[in-house]
Structures are given as structure tokens and as C-alpha cells.
Amino acid sequence: MRHAHTVEQVRSAEAALMAGLPEGTLMQRAAAGLAAVCAGLLPRVYGSRVLVLAGSGDNGGDALFAAARLARRGARVEALLLDPAKAHAGGLAALLAAGGRPTADRDAFTRADLVLDGIVGIGGRGPLRPAAAPFAELPRRGRLVAVDVPSGVDPDTGEVAGPALRADVTVCFGTHKPGLLIDPGAQYAGVVHLVGIGLDLPPAPVEALQRADVAALLPVPGAESDKYRRGVVGVAAGSARYPGAAVLAVAGALRGGAGAVRYTGHAAAEVVRRHPETLVTEDGPARAGKVQAWVVGPGGGTDAERTLREALDTGVPVLVDADALTELARLGPSALSGRPAPVLLTPHAGEAARLLAGLGEDTDATAVAGRRLRTARRLAAGYGATVLLKGSTTVVADPDGRARVNSTGTGWLGTAGSGDVLSGLAGSLLATGLAPLDAASAAAHLHGLAGRHAAAPGAPITALDLAAALHRAWASLAQ
Numbered sequence: 001m002r003h004a005h006t007v008e009q010v011r012s013a014e015a016a017l018m019a020g021l022p023e024g025t026l027m028q029r030a031a032a033g034l035a036a037v038c039a040g041l042l043p044r045v046y047g048s049r050v051l052v053l054a055g056s057g058d059n060g061g062d063a064l065f066a067a068a069r070l071a072r073r074g075a076r077v078e079a080l081l082l083d084p085a086k087a088h089a090g091g092l093a094a095l096l097a098a099g100g101r102p103t104a105d106r107d108a109f110t111r112a113d114l115v116l117d118g119i120v121g122i123g124g125r126g127p128l129r130p131a132a133a134p135f136a137e138l139p140r141r142g143r144l145v146a147v148d149v150p151s152g153v154d155p156d157t158g159e160v161a162g163p164a165l166r167a168d169v170t171v172c173f174g175t176h177k178p179g180l181l182i183d184p185g186a187q188y189a190g191v192v193h194l195v196g197i198g199l200d201l202p203p204a205p206v207e208a209l210q211r212a213d214v215a216a217l218l219p220v221p222g223a224e225s226d227k228y229r230r231g232v233v234g235v236a237a238g239s240a241r242y243p244g245a246a247v248l249a250v251a252g253a254l255r256g257g258a259g260a261v262r263y264t265g266h267a268a269a270e271v272v273r274r275h276p277e278t279l280v281t282e283d284g285p286a287r288a289g290k291v292q293a294w295v296v297g298p299g300g301g302t303d304a305e306r307t308l309r310e311a312l313d314t315g316v317p318v319l320v321d322a323d324a325l326t327e328l329a330r331l332g333p334s335a336l337s338g339r340p341a342p343v344l345l346t347p348h349a350g351e352a353a354r355l356l357a358g359l360g361e362d363t364d365a366t367a368v369a370g371r372r373l374r375t376a377r378r379l380a381a382g383y384g385a386t387v388l389l390k391g392s393t394t395v396v397a398d399p400d401g402r403a404r405v406n407s408t409g410t411g412w413l414g415t416a417g418s419g420d421v422l423s424g425l426a427g428s429l430l431a432t433g434l435a436p437l438d439a440a441s442a443a444a445h446l447h448g449l450a451g452r453h454a455a456a457p458g459a460p461i462t463a464l465d466l467a468a469a470l471h472r473a474w475a476s477l478a479q
């Protein structure tokens, strides 16, 4: 599991730890880890050209102390101080003593084999200031290592309000910051290395499940299992106009761990032709027979509202997707109140904007994509439901405030019907008994992996290719 903590949590853990340590200890731990990663990125340290971009806070201090370590190993280090009068005194003195020198020449940025971005870390406020902003656009030939956070990225959210430095590698201290894991910020972070500095941290508000975490969540049938005990997932999807959405949601559901898939909707003939193992019923969710979780909405068509209401009236978990989300946005959060079982919403950015409108907030898909964590949390709190917000990093938020981030996906997943496969898959995991936060985050992980498997070594995929690859994705975790 990767854990990410807020700036406030890092600050208070740091204060508690520093109270019992000699001054500067934490900065030396951070600088030592940072220098080690930098040294590993250079073919050889001796003679390499290193440029430090140093702001006037402790982030600049980390960068200067790390650069001093590289200078002591023979690197030719220059420091571009964004505000020379306020540069970190101890860090600068260490660098000068090690043979580094200050420069005001911006070409040094372009020339360097390695640039250290120590402009601003967790103390950043608002968009990069004018002295720093141009470095986001300058050409360079060497690698760029962000110190703790790429400057210009909001550490708590991953929001990027203006220019930001695009790193090849980010070396973060003590814990991950949410902004390193969530797009758009994650795209600026590159490969993230965590350097432990001994912080004693509270439970993380944002987590990213790793392979072993997902493997531990996935259901494994035992000797006493049968198709009903493994869970039956109901899929209410598809219409005369969009029968394919039903076929794809069922494809995801069949490979999601439930023992059986029960389908209701207008695309029964297409579903059975493609997936003969599906149990088909003419009746809607109210009379469809026993299921442990419902998926409603993909390709929903005109009776999306009735189907949504029927599914919500059952006493089992319901996953609401696509057209049913549009209906839910129209009905507002009161449509979910008082349910005995949880609800999982799976919007893409456009549907999330509609759901926000249902909470009285006027926004659009672009704004949602730029504020992924905030949006998922707002929707989870506003609707009292777990929310899986789709996109390049998928964010899952629980109404209790916990959030998970998934980045196993690939841009090839942006293909028609990919979301239908995801909703079937996540619904299937819900039917096996996983809690919505676990079902959603495991589904996002598997869906992303399947996309990678299907698209390897780099070619377009169809949603059916993706569904077929779920088997391999699951197997790769089970190994």
C-alpha cells in the first residue's frame, strides 16, 4: 500500500519528531536520501553538471544540502537562487564549502546533466511566482529531480493552477503526498521515490493499493462455494438503441468474481448470443430474483429512471453508472437517502459535473478533471455514496472521507465501452461481498491492468479485448 498524507499531517508529525532531535537532523536525512537518488541517476557523479534551483524555504535547503553532497563527490554544482537574500543559509554555506557556486545564468538550467527543483515543496501557496514560473517552460537536456513535490503542483490535491516543473523523478520525504499520486499533479511527478525520515504518521487519508493489496481483496472460492454463494450480480443495462453496453457490462461482470450474472433489459438476445452463461429475466430489478448487488445504467435508454428506482428499492448494494447517473443527478441526493445498503457511483468527468449540478454546483468536465480528489470527495459527501471518478488516475472516495487512487491504467482505456466493462466488473466484486471502497478500488486496479495487458506492446484495443484480458489481469495478481 502506498500511503499519502496531507501537508498538515506531515507538519505535525515533523514537529513532534523534531522536538526530540538536534536541529537540522530531518533535513540531513532528507538531503542524504535525495543525494543518493540523484547519484543513481547520473552515469557518474564526478564531473557531472548539476544545477540547483533553490527557493528560500526548507525545500531549497534540502536541495542545497543534497547538492553539497554531490559537490563533495566531484559534481560541478551551480545554484540558481530565486531570492538570493533569503536563500537557506545553512544549505548555501554547505554548498559553497563543498565547491559549488551561485549563478544567475538561466542557461545553466538548459546545460545541466541534472536539475534539482528545490523551488517550493509543501510550503507552496498558489501558482508559481514570476521568478520561478519561467523554469516550467525552459528547455533542458538533463534529468529533473523534484525535491519533495514538483514546484507548481498542489501537494494535497494534485491540482496544477498554473506553470509547474515537470520532473523525471520526485524524491519525497516521510510519506507520499496526495498530489504525487493524482493527476494532473502525478503527471508532473514522474517516478516517485520515498525517503523515510522517521515520521510517526496517523492513518493515511489517501491510499494507493498495490498488487499484493488487491490480491488480498479478491475473492477465492472454497470447497463450500457454489455459484449462488459466490454472489449473483444483477445487470440492468442496455436498450434497443444501445444493446452493446449491456453486452460489455455483462462481459465485465462475468469476469469479476461473482458466481452468476443475472441480466434484465432490452438487449437480452444480444447478451445471451454473446454470453450464453447469463441468466436472463424479463422483469426489472424489483422481480428479477435474488441478486447480491445491482449494476444499473450502462446504455440505459428511456426507462433509466424506472430501473434506477427499482434497483434502489432493493435492499442490496447498487452501482449506478452512465444514464442512471444522469437520472440520479436530476433526482438529487435525496433519491439515495435511507437505503439500507450502500451505493457506488461511477461517473466520468462529464457525469461528475452533472452530479455536482445535482448538488447545486455549477461546473464542467474540464474543471472536474483538474480537481479530481476534491470532486470525488464532494460527490461522496453530497450523495452519501462511494464515488469512483474515472479518468487517467481513478479516484475512489468514501463518504467517510477516505480516498484511494489507482494509476494502473493506460490511455488506451479511453475507448468506447471501456466504462461499461468497469461497471460490470465493480458490480461483480460488490456482489461477492466486498465493501464499495474495496470493490471499486480493486475493479479500477484490475481494469487498468487488463487495459495494459490487452494493449501491450502498444496498440489500440476494443472494450471486448479489455474484458477478455481481465482474466489475465486477475491471474497475474493471483500468482
Ligand SMILES: NC(=O)C1=CN([C@@H]2O[C@H](COP(=O)(O)OP(=O)(O)OC[C@H]3O[C@@H](n4cnc5c(N)ncnc54)[C@H](O)[C@@H]3O)[C@@H](O)[C@H]2O)[C@@H](O)CC1
Residues within 6 Å of the ligand: 010, 011, 014, 026, 027, 030, 055, 056, 057, 058, 059, 060, 062, 119, 120, 121, 122, 123, 124, 125, 126, 127, 128, 129, 132, 147, 148, 149, 173, 174, 197
Ligand atoms: N516537513 C517535513 O517533514 C520536512 C520538510 N522538509 C522540507 O521542507 C519543505 C517545506 O519547507 P518550508 O515549510 O520552508 O516550505 P517550502 O520551502 O516548501 O516553501 C516555502 C518557500 O517557498 C516560497 N513560496 C511559497 N509559495 C510559492 C509559490 N507559489 N511560488 C514560488 N515560491 C513560493 C515561500 O516564499 C518560501 O520561501 C518540504 O517540502 C521538504 O522539502 C525536509 O527538510 C525534511 C522534513
Ligand SMILES: Nc1ncnc2c1ncn2[C@@H]1O[C@H](COP(=O)(O)OP(=O)(O)O)[C@@H](O)[C@H]1O
Residues within 6 Å of the ligand: 348, 389, 390, 391, 392, 393, 394, 409, 410, 411, 412, 413, 414, 415, 416, 417, 418, 419, 420, 421, 422, 447
Ligand atoms: N487516459 C487514460 N488513462 C487511463 N485510463 C483511462 C484514460 N482515459 C479513460 N480511462 C479509463 O477508461 C474508462 C472509460 O470509461 P467511460 O468514460 O465511462 O467510457 P464509456 O462510456 O465509453 O464506457 C474509465 O475506466 C477510465 O478511467
Ligand SMILES: [K+]
Residues within 6 Å of the ligand: 059, 117, 118, 119, 120, 121, 146, 147, 148, 149, 150, 151
Ligand atoms: K520542489
